[in-house]
Amino acid sequence: AALPGPAPKDWVQAPLDPAVRAVLVGFDEHFSYAKLCQALRYLLRGGPDCLLVGTNRDHRLPLEGGAGIPGTGCLVKAVETAAQREAFIVGKPNRFMFDCVAGEFQVDPARTIMVGDRLDTDILMGNDCGLTTLLTLTGVTALDEVRGHQDSGCPARHSLVPDFYVDSIADLLPALGE
Amino acid sequence: PAGCGGGGMASCRRLSGAGLREVLGPAQGLLFDCDGVLWAGERAVPGAPELLERLRRSGKAALFVSNNSRRSIAELERRFTRLGFRGVRAEHVFSSALCSALFLRQRLLGGGGNGSGAGRVFVLGGEGLRGEVRDAGLRLAGEGEPAPGEPVRAVLVGYDDQFTFAKLAQACGYLRDPQCLLVATDPDPWHPLSDGQRTPGTGSLTAAVETASGRKALVVGKPNTYMFDCIVERFGVDPSRTLMVGDRLETDILFGKNCGLATILTLTGVSRLEEAQAYMASDSAAAKDLVPNYYVDSIADLIPGLDE
Numbered sequence: 001a002a003l004p005g006p007a008p009k010d011w012v013q014a015p016l017d018p019a020v021r022a023v024l025v026g027f028d029e030h031f032s033y034a035k036l037c038q039a040l041r042y043l044l045r046g047g048p049d050c051l052l053v054g055t056n057r058d059h060r061l062p063l064e065g066g067a068g069i070p071g072t073g074c075l076v077k078a079v080e081t082a083a084q085r086e087a088f089i090v091g092k093p094n095r096f097m098f099d100c101v102a103g104e105f106q107v108d109p110a111r112t113i114m115v116g117d118r119l120d121t122d123i124l125m126g127n128d129c130g131l132t133t134l135l136t137l138t139g140v141t142a143l144d145e146v147r148g149h150q151d152s153g154c155p156a157r158h159s160l161v162p163d164f165y166v167d168s169i170a171d172l173l174p175a176l177g178e
Numbered sequence: 179p180a181g182c183g184g185g186g187m188a189s190c191r192r193l194s195g196a197g198l199r200e201v202l203g204p205a206q207g208l209l210f211d212c213d214g215v216l217w218a219g220e221r222a223v224p225g226a227p228e229l230l231e232r233l234r235r236s237g238k239a240a241l242f243v244s245n246n247s248r249r250s251i252a253e254l255e256r257r258f259t260r261l262g263f264r265g266v267r268a269e270h271v272f273s274s275a276l277c278s279a280l281f282l283r284q285r286l287l288g289g290g291g292n293g294s295g296a297g298r299v300f301v302l303g304g305e306g307l308r309g310e311v312r313d314a315g316l317r318l319a320g321e322g323e324p325a326p327g328e329p330v331r332a333v334l335v336g337y338d339d340q341f342t343f344a345k346l347a348q349a350c351g352y353l354r355d356p357q358c359l360l361v362a363t364d365p366d367p368w369h370p371l372s373d374g375q376r377t378p379g380t381g382s383l384t385a386a387v388e389t390a391s392g393r394k395a396l397v398v399g400k401p402n403t404y405m406f407d408c409i410v411e412r413f414g415v416d417p418s419r420t421l422m423v424g425d426r427l428e429t430d431i432l433f434g435k436n437c438g439l440a441t442i443l444t445l446t447g448v449s450r451l452e453e454a455q456a457y458m459a460s461d462s463a464a465a466k467d468l469v470p471n472y473y474v475d476s477i478a479d480l481i482p483g484l485d486e
Contacts, residue, residue: 008339008377018426033341036378040368044376059389060350067354070346070390078386081367 022051056091093124193456198483207239214447219372225478250413279314297331364399401432
């Protein structure tokens, strides 16, 4: 809907949809202050009766050449800061998505491998859910990051260490049949 | 000479009667936050203009320190006049917009000299903030594709009601250079509107930029002490004889504590007395720093503490 005026004090006069009971923050390349303002209005109106949910906390989406664009996590943080409350995050490393998969497909964690490129999402979720974890180095993580966590004295950081790694998932081919 | 009682543990005492004269008597000056203290929206707090007038007649200094990065100093000076405050000059007013520009001037220009070679500043904010940065002798990066030429040496995050994902991405591009500073005008998560609703503050936008860039911003505004350094540089105030008056515990009162000032909470703005009392009852050392020395219902309550 068009904004009813040029400034926030105009925007906050627009009526709120009485049926809204959740604010969901996902990747939004059209994110704006006006949308942030509207999210805050719903969260203040509803208090604990209005859910605040984020799809994931990824900071960046990597592009070629080391560049990247801001990830959903930035937008979630903006809403959390304005509303002074924490979002429920559906995505990895939260186990909610694993529970969705396991609910549909009879997954035995002891016989399942989680393959990912990101320690604080893919590997952490895999470890927390009792899966075997495999890091591939074709994405955001470099091996010395893993060594850093391994050598730290911190149990929380040990949860970021995968069981195994490969340079690329193509390296798995020789192990499979034929 | 007797100080204003800025040291030791704060106990949130109501200021009135003899206590009022004991605290105000030795004070050489008062620092006031603006929003929620002097005015709320377009209305002056009743009695606030008279208080400033009485302070002037008592020979006590009144200076203003605001985290609001929307307006230029010139706009703020006009606002004081429009809302009925007399005798407030631009040099008395310190906003986070002004102080962020001074900070960037220091860091990029070394405090003086011309702009060449200093690099440009990418500002996320309105015309008031952009004007202060220009007035400090700095050049701004344009929006959209960067023009060839001087590199961007700082990203400044202020109150930006035109903030977009595209601007966030542009800021992150500049911040890939570790030499590029990330500065925020203030940490405020939200600001009250006159009808009780809230509008997101610079703090929420800064959180997005920090998350995307993996960097921590240098925050100019309260509760950090840089704005007090600007005040001391211009006017040379003695903290032990200066009172800080504000409405927000997490910014104004903590700022006062950090600068060695005795603090007065006024209840015409953001923070409620119950919040101050909850901090006082808390076990955490950090919470104790948010407890004001004194409180009043409104700054008009300070008037009886001044000589006729």
